Amino acid sequence: MSMEFNYHLPVNLLFGVGKAELLGKETAKYGTKALLVTGQGSTKRTGLLDRALGLLTEAGVAARVFDKVTPNPITDTVTEGVAAAKAFGADVVVALGGGSIIDCAKAIAFAFFNEGDIFDYIYGRKTGERALPLIAVPTTCGTGSEGNCFAVLTDPTTGDKKSLRNMVSVPKASIIDPALMTTMPAPVAASVMFDALCHNMEAYLSRTIQPLVEMQALYGMRLLAEYIRPALRDHADLDAWSAVTLGSTLGGMCINTAGVAAPHGMEHPASGLKNIVHGRGLAALAPVIYRESVVYAPDKFGDISRILGGTGPADFTEQLNALLEDIGLKTTLSKEGITEADIDWMTENCLKVSAPAMAAHPKVFTKEEICELYYKAL
Ligand SMILES: [Zn+2]
Known part of the structure; x- marks a missing residue:
């Protein structure tokens, strides 16, 4: 950095x-x-x-x-x-x-x-x-x-x-x-908080990270990892809601400077085409994309894994999937309304609208790889 x-x-x-x-x-x-x-x-x-x-x-x-x-x-x-x-x-x-x-x-x-x-x-x-x-x-x-x-x-x-x-x-x-924030229905709250976590993770993983963003992203991820579950369990727990809310604001600040990476880059074509819920699109894509990315930034994925409760890069995706499971957000692109017939358009559109995000990701995926990732996320 x-x-x-x-x-x-x-x-x-x-x-x-x-x-x-x-x-x-x-x-x-x-x-x-x-x-x-x-x-x-x-x-x-x-x-x-x-x-x-x-x-x-x-x-x-x-x-x-x-x-x-x-x-x-x-x-x-x-x-x-x-x-x-x-x-x-x-x-x-x-x-x-x-x-x-x-x-x-x-x-x-x-x-x-x-x-x-x-x-x-x-x-x-x-x-x-x-x-x-x-x-x-x-x-x-x-x-x-x-x-x-x-x-x-x-x-x-x-x-x-x-x-x-x-x-x-x-x-x-x-x-x-x-x-x-406490009046959000639980499924809405789960999907928006996962979006917030993604902003912090993507900024942290971005090739364009800089010191102040690193600070914000690390703290943002910690707050969200620790308090997403308590906030969802108890809508009256204002300490938990304050923590996740700050985590969300920090995520927004991070991406202003560092931008987003592949999960957002690949999600926008999906929600642009089918008007799906952004956080749910991310939940379908992020585990698939990250599984193919961990080896390209093992130290950073190790940091995030430990923040999520894991031990290192090897169990990062496991931790991410456990969180999605716990908050009722395990999904796939087909459950969100995407079909095989949409994938060619989404692949083309991803390269058109998300070039900077795709270039900032630890692994720069080729067009064929992007297409394959969409298939895996179906
Ligand atoms: Zn987002």
């Missing part, structure tokens, strides 16, 4: 149980008219949306709710969100929800100033230098989107799922309240 690095991640993290109460005050620092981006589900059911609107009003911030975001957000929703923000005259964006919500809110804040096809920016054909300020309030502990600039979007016309990566999209502030 090189000791020469550049580390820049300008987000104010307000972390802790009860911090959600700061939403109004924090938002008022950046604007007076907020587009509040959320989904159709839990924020309404739990009363969180109403609470957030109350806090904004108290702080003198007018708000307009945009609740059209769906899981694996698509570019059309971003266009709709920008129109809503412009019609309202928004000068700040608040994201209240899980990773899809925060990603979509980032893209809305960015596309507010940067017109045209957002995939031109995603593929680097155009650049943007401005975005509306964003305040992120995550309600799931998985993507870590609150700690990075990534906005993963899917283009419904091509099936391409790829992240917009522009440092102007780093949230100004992220209010991370572990108490908000």
Whole structure:
């Protein structure tokens, strides 16, 4: 690992149980008219949306709710969100929800100033230098989107799922309240926390790792390895939820600098094509990919294995499978809706949308090997 690095991640993290109460005050620092981006589900059911609107009003911030975001957000929703923000005259964006919500809110804040096809920016054909300020309030502990600039979007016309990566999209502030995570249904919680663990593992294994990321990834993996099971067992255990939530934020921060590796690189084509749950796609792919990768980075896989409760590189996949078993996440791509007929498209698409992630993995797989891995994960 090189000791020469550049580390820049300008987000104010307000972390802790009860911090959600700061939403109004924090938002008022950046604007007076907020587009509040959320989904159709839990924020309404739990009363969180109403609470957030109350806090904004108290702080003198007018708000307009945009609740059209769906899981694996698509570019059309971003266009709709920008129109809503412009019609309202928004000068700040608040994201209240899980990773899809925060990603979509980032893209809305960015596309507010940067017109045209957002995939031109995603593929680097155009650049943007401005975005509306964003305040992120995550309600799931998985993507870590609150700690990075990534906005993963899917283009419904091509099936391409790829992240917009522009440092102007780093949230100004992220209010991370572990108490908000406790209302997730157990299967959702299991899949998002496995996603968080993957971010930390992939960053740790990445060829582009640097010292500050190594610190974050090691601590992130420890927190998740120790507390995923206790958090799932007891939704009232706020210490456990605080630990997994911090592990998730750290994972998001890690990948901002080190990027992801092969599991995410190969998962995006699957969820881009079939709209499957990201954490479940990772659960189907990660053990298969890692089984073929351990010999290329035995020291690092040994470290992760010990963190997961194992003894070294030899029992890494065993530990990973035991965790997936314990949290009810053992699955395959076919159980998630992928068929043999999809594999050629996914292989091509993986090389198209995930080239940097595949190149950062300890073993750089050939096209034939990627295809074979998809078959093994079926
Ligand atoms: Zn992820």
